[in-house]
Amino acid sequence: MDNIAGTKSSLTWATHLSVLALVLLWLIPTIGLFVSSFRDRDQISESGWWQAPFAxxxxxxxxxxxxxxxxxxxxxxxxxxxxxxxxxxxxxxxxxxxxxxxxxxxxxxxxxxxxxxxxxxxxxxxxxxxxxxxxxxxxxxxxxxxxxxxxxxxPPSFTTDNYEQVLTSDGMDRAFINTLTVTIPATIIPILIAAFAAYALAWMDFPGRGVLIAVVVGLLVVPLQLALVPMLNLHNRIGIGQSFMGIWFAHTAFGMPLAVYLLRNYMVGLPRDIIESAKVDGATDFELFIRIVLPLSLPALAAFSIFQFLWTWNDLLVAKVFLPSDDASKVMTVKIADDLLGSRGGDWGILATAAFVSIAVPLIVFFSMQRFLVRGLLAGSVK
Amino acid sequence: MPIIVQGLITILIGVGGCVGYFYLSNLALDKVIFPAKETPSRRLVGAIICLIIPLGLLFFLYVGPTVFGALGIGFLALSDVSTISALLAVAVFLVATFLLFKAFNTLFPAKGSSVGDNINRANAVRPWLFLFPAIFVLGLYLVYPVVGSFWRSLFGRNPNDFVGFGNYVSLAQSPDFRISFFNNFLWAIVVPAASTFLGLLVAQLTDKLSWGNIAKSLIFMPMAISFVGASLIWKFVYANDADIGLINAVRAMFGFDNPIDVLQIPFWNNFFLMVILIWIQTGFAMVILSAALRGIPEETIEAAILDGANPWQLFFKIKVPQIMATIVVVWTTITILVLKVFDIVYTMTGGNFGTEILPSYMMDFMFRDDGRATAIAFVIMLVVLPVMVWNIIEARKETR
Incomplete structure (x- = not known):
C-alpha cells in the first residue's frame, strides 16, 4: 500500500525508531541477566551490568x-x-x-x-x-x-565460574536432569491419545460429537488449581503418591484439552477428497488414521509438542504439588523459586546463572521451531 | 535405577500401550464382536484378546511388583495386591470376557442379513474406542476435580469435619482474601488490556518493516521463558541497588540518591508485577493480531486510502473493526491465563506487601488446609466460568 500516491509518509522513520525502542525495551532485561551470569560476584554488586565492559x-x-x-x-x-x-x-x-x-x-x-x-x-x-x-x-x-x-x-572480567558452581555444587545439574525427565514423557504420551480423539471428533460421525467438542473447549479454561487437591489425594490413595509417575499422568491430562482442540482444528481442515477416496477404497478408520491423517497432521503435532514441552519445562505449580519436595526430585523452576531465591537471595551471580541455565533450552527450542509454534498458536486461537 | 531410565521406560510403555490399545480394540471390534465375515482366524483372534487383557492385568497386579522390583523398576507396580485377590480378579475377568464374546457371537453372527448391521454397529462403537483414553483422562483429571474440589471445600482442615459453606464464609471475612480478590481483579483488567494494546501496536508497526520479522521474533521471545525465569530477570531490573537494578540506576542518574524497592511500594507494586506478565504476553497477542491484520482484504484498505483516509483513520476505523473478533479472542485468552498464574507473585514477593492474588493465596493453604485451598480454587473457577460459557457458545457457532 506504500506505493499509493501520498501515503509514503513521514511516519516511516518514526516507525523504525519506535519499533527499535520497543525491541530494546523487550530485550534489555534478558541481556542484563545474560551479562550478569558471566560476571564475578564482587563486580556485580560494585557496578551495573551495563558497565560490565568497563573497569x-x-x-x-x-x-x-x-x-x-x-x-x-x-x-x-x-x-x-x-x-x-x-x-x-x-x-x-x-x-x-x-x-x-x-x-x-x-x-x-x-x-x-x-x-x-x-x-x-x-x-x-x-x-x-x-x-x-x-x-x-x-x-x-x-x-x-x-x-x-x-x-x-x-579490569572487566568475565568468568564461567558461576556456571561451574551452579552446575556442580548447587544441585542444578540434578534439577536439570529432573526437568528433562518430567518433560519428555509428559510431551510424548499425550500426543497419541489426543490424536486419536481429535480424529474421531473431526472425521467420524456419531451422536454427541458437538457436545464433546464443546466440553473440550470448556475444559481448556478450567483452572488447574481445582485439580490439585482431589488428584493429589487420589494419587496418594492408589499408591502413586508424589512421584514422577504422578506428574507424568498429571501433565498428560492437563495438556489434553489443548492437544485435542488444536489437532481437531487442524484435522478438520484436511482435504475431504483424500479421506473419502481412501474410505471408498476400503480403508478402515484405523488405517486411514495411521496412514493418511497422522502423517498429514505432522505440523499440528509439532506445534502441540512445542507447546507442551515449553509448558511442562516452565511449570512450577504442578511440579510443586505432584513431585516430592526432597532435593533429589526438585525440578529447576522449584529449585530456583524455593532454594536459590530463599537462601541465596543476595547472590545475584548464582541467581542469574541458574535462571539462564533454566531458560536456555526453551530459548533454543523456541528459536529453532518458531515457525511451528506460530502456526500452532494461529490454529488454536483464530479460526 | 536412574530416574531418566524410568522416564524412557514410561515412554515406551505409554506409547506402546496406546498403539496396542487402539490396534487391539479395533481388531476386537471388527473381527470378533461385530464381524463382517466369518474367518478362520476369528476364533484365534478372539481367544488371543480373551487372554491378553486378563494376562496383562495379572502381570500388572501380581507378577508386576515382583518382576519390576527384581528389575529395579518397582515404580511401575501400582499397589500391593494380595495373590488371591489378584488371581480372583484375573479369573473373573477371563470368564467374563469369554462369556461376553460368546454372547456377541450368538447375538451378532457374521452370516446373512446381520452382516450389514454388524458393520454399522462396529462403526457406531468405533468413535468411542478412539475417544475413550482421552475422555478417561479428561474426566478423571479435569471434570471430576470440579466436583471433587467443591465437595472437599465443604469440609474443614480435617477431611471428616463437615463445615458446609464455612470455608467460603471465613474467606469472605478475611481481609487477605479481599485484598487478593481485588488484586486479581486489577490483574485481569490491566494485563490483558496492556498486552493486547502493545501487541496490536507492534503488529501494526512491524507490518511493513523490512526487519519486521526479526523484531517480532525478539518481542515474541519471552513466551519461551518460564514465569520463574522471567521473574528472576525482572528481579534484576527492580533490584533495590543502583548498581544492580536498572530502575534505581535511572533514578540515580536523575539525582535521587536513595535507592527504593519498587516491590514494597503499597498498591503500585502490583503494577510492577503485572509488567512481567505483560512483557511475556505481548508477543502472543502480537503474533495472532499480526496474522489477523494480514488477513484484512486489501480492497477495503485501498478504498479507504482513495477516499482520503489518513493513517490513523485507516488503522482505527478500517483495520481495527475488521479484526475485532480476534482482539476479543486474544483478550479473553490472556484474561484466563492471568487468573491462573501464581508463579510471578510467588517468586517476586511471596504474596507480601499487599501483592497477594487468588492463585498464590491458594498456594498458602495448599498442604496445610485443603478445605480452604479448594474453596479458593472453586472461587477461581467461578470467576472463570463466564469466560468458559462464552467460549463454548462461540465454539458452537463455529462448528455448526
Whole structure:
C-alpha cells in the first residue's frame, strides 16, 4: 500500500525508531541477566551490568611483606601489594592500576597513589600505581606487615565460574536432569491419545460429537488449581503418591484439552477428497488414521509438542504439588523459586546463572521451531 | 535405577500401550464382536484378546511388583495386591470376557442379513474406542476435580469435619482474601488490556518493516521463558541497588540518591508485577493480531486510502473493526491465563506487601488446609466460568 500516491509518509522513520525502542525495551532485561551470569560476584554488586565492559574501581586490602632490609636505623620493606594473597583475591581478573591507598578501613582511598605518606612515629608508606610499595619503619616489622587499603581499577572480567558452581555444587545439574525427565514423557504420551480423539471428533460421525467438542473447549479454561487437591489425594490413595509417575499422568491430562482442540482444528481442515477416496477404497478408520491423517497432521503435532514441552519445562505449580519436595526430585523452576531465591537471595551471580541455565533450552527450542509454534498458536486461537 | 531410565521406560510403555490399545480394540471390534465375515482366524483372534487383557492385568497386579522390583523398576507396580485377590480378579475377568464374546457371537453372527448391521454397529462403537483414553483422562483429571474440589471445600482442615459453606464464609471475612480478590481483579483488567494494546501496536508497526520479522521474533521471545525465569530477570531490573537494578540506576542518574524497592511500594507494586506478565504476553497477542491484520482484504484498505483516509483513520476505523473478533479472542485468552498464574507473585514477593492474588493465596493453604485451598480454587473457577460459557457458545457457532 506504500506505493499509493501520498501515503509514503513521514511516519516511516518514526516507525523504525519506535519499533527499535520497543525491541530494546523487550530485550534489555534478558541481556542484563545474560551479562550478569558471566560476571564475578564482587563486580556485580560494585557496578551495573551495563558497565560490565568497563573497569570498575574496587577497594581492597592487603598486608605488606616483612622481609626488611636495614638502611641505617630504618627498616625498609619493599615489594608488590599484588603478591599478597589477600589483596590478590579481590582481583580474579588480575589487579589493575592502583588509584589511591590508605591505612584505615574507614578511608581506604585517603592518599593518592605514588605520594609518600608519613604515618607518624617515623613510619612512612608509598604505594605506586603498579602495586609496588615501600614501607619505612624505625622498628623491626617482626612477622606482621603493615595493613594497606587501596582502591584499584579492576579490569572487566568475565568468568564461567558461576556456571561451574551452579552446575556442580548447587544441585542444578540434578534439577536439570529432573526437568528433562518430567518433560519428555509428559510431551510424548499425550500426543497419541489426543490424536486419536481429535480424529474421531473431526472425521467420524456419531451422536454427541458437538457436545464433546464443546466440553473440550470448556475444559481448556478450567483452572488447574481445582485439580490439585482431589488428584493429589487420589494419587496418594492408589499408591502413586508424589512421584514422577504422578506428574507424568498429571501433565498428560492437563495438556489434553489443548492437544485435542488444536489437532481437531487442524484435522478438520484436511482435504475431504483424500479421506473419502481412501474410505471408498476400503480403508478402515484405523488405517486411514495411521496412514493418511497422522502423517498429514505432522505440523499440528509439532506445534502441540512445542507447546507442551515449553509448558511442562516452565511449570512450577504442578511440579510443586505432584513431585516430592526432597532435593533429589526438585525440578529447576522449584529449585530456583524455593532454594536459590530463599537462601541465596543476595547472590545475584548464582541467581542469574541458574535462571539462564533454566531458560536456555526453551530459548533454543523456541528459536529453532518458531515457525511451528506460530502456526500452532494461529490454529488454536483464530479460526 | 536412574530416574531418566524410568522416564524412557514410561515412554515406551505409554506409547506402546496406546498403539496396542487402539490396534487391539479395533481388531476386537471388527473381527470378533461385530464381524463382517466369518474367518478362520476369528476364533484365534478372539481367544488371543480373551487372554491378553486378563494376562496383562495379572502381570500388572501380581507378577508386576515382583518382576519390576527384581528389575529395579518397582515404580511401575501400582499397589500391593494380595495373590488371591489378584488371581480372583484375573479369573473373573477371563470368564467374563469369554462369556461376553460368546454372547456377541450368538447375538451378532457374521452370516446373512446381520452382516450389514454388524458393520454399522462396529462403526457406531468405533468413535468411542478412539475417544475413550482421552475422555478417561479428561474426566478423571479435569471434570471430576470440579466436583471433587467443591465437595472437599465443604469440609474443614480435617477431611471428616463437615463445615458446609464455612470455608467460603471465613474467606469472605478475611481481609487477605479481599485484598487478593481485588488484586486479581486489577490483574485481569490491566494485563490483558496492556498486552493486547502493545501487541496490536507492534503488529501494526512491524507490518511493513523490512526487519519486521526479526523484531517480532525478539518481542515474541519471552513466551519461551518460564514465569520463574522471567521473574528472576525482572528481579534484576527492580533490584533495590543502583548498581544492580536498572530502575534505581535511572533514578540515580536523575539525582535521587536513595535507592527504593519498587516491590514494597503499597498498591503500585502490583503494577510492577503485572509488567512481567505483560512483557511475556505481548508477543502472543502480537503474533495472532499480526496474522489477523494480514488477513484484512486489501480492497477495503485501498478504498479507504482513495477516499482520503489518513493513517490513523485507516488503522482505527478500517483495520481495527475488521479484526475485532480476534482482539476479543486474544483478550479473553490472556484474561484466563492471568487468573491462573501464581508463579510471578510467588517468586517476586511471596504474596507480601499487599501483592497477594487468588492463585498464590491458594498456594498458602495448599498442604496445610485443603478445605480452604479448594474453596479458593472453586472461587477461581467461578470467576472463570463466564469466560468458559462464552467460549463454548462461540465454539458452537463455529462448528455448526
Amino acid at each position: 570498575v574501581e574496587l577497594t581492597a586490602r592487603g598486608r605488606t611483606g616483612t622481609e626488611a632490609t636495614q638502611e641505617g636505623d630504618v627498616y625498609v620493606v619493599t615489594g608488590n601489594i599484588y603478591d599478597d594473597p589477600e589483596a590478590k583475591s579481590y582481583f580474579p581478573g588480575g589487579g589493575g592500576e592502583i588509584v589511591a591507598f590508605g591505612t584505615s578501613g574507614r578511608n581506604p582511598g585517603e592518599f593518592e597513589a605514588g605520594t609518600p605518606v608519613d604515618l607518624g612515629d617515623g613510619e612512612s608508606l608509598v604505594v605506586n600505581g603498579d602495586g609496588t610499595y615501600e614501607w619505612r619503619t624505625p622498628e623491626d616489622p617482626g612477622d606482621r606487615g603493615q595493613r594497606v587499603y587501596f582502591a584499584a581499577e579492576s
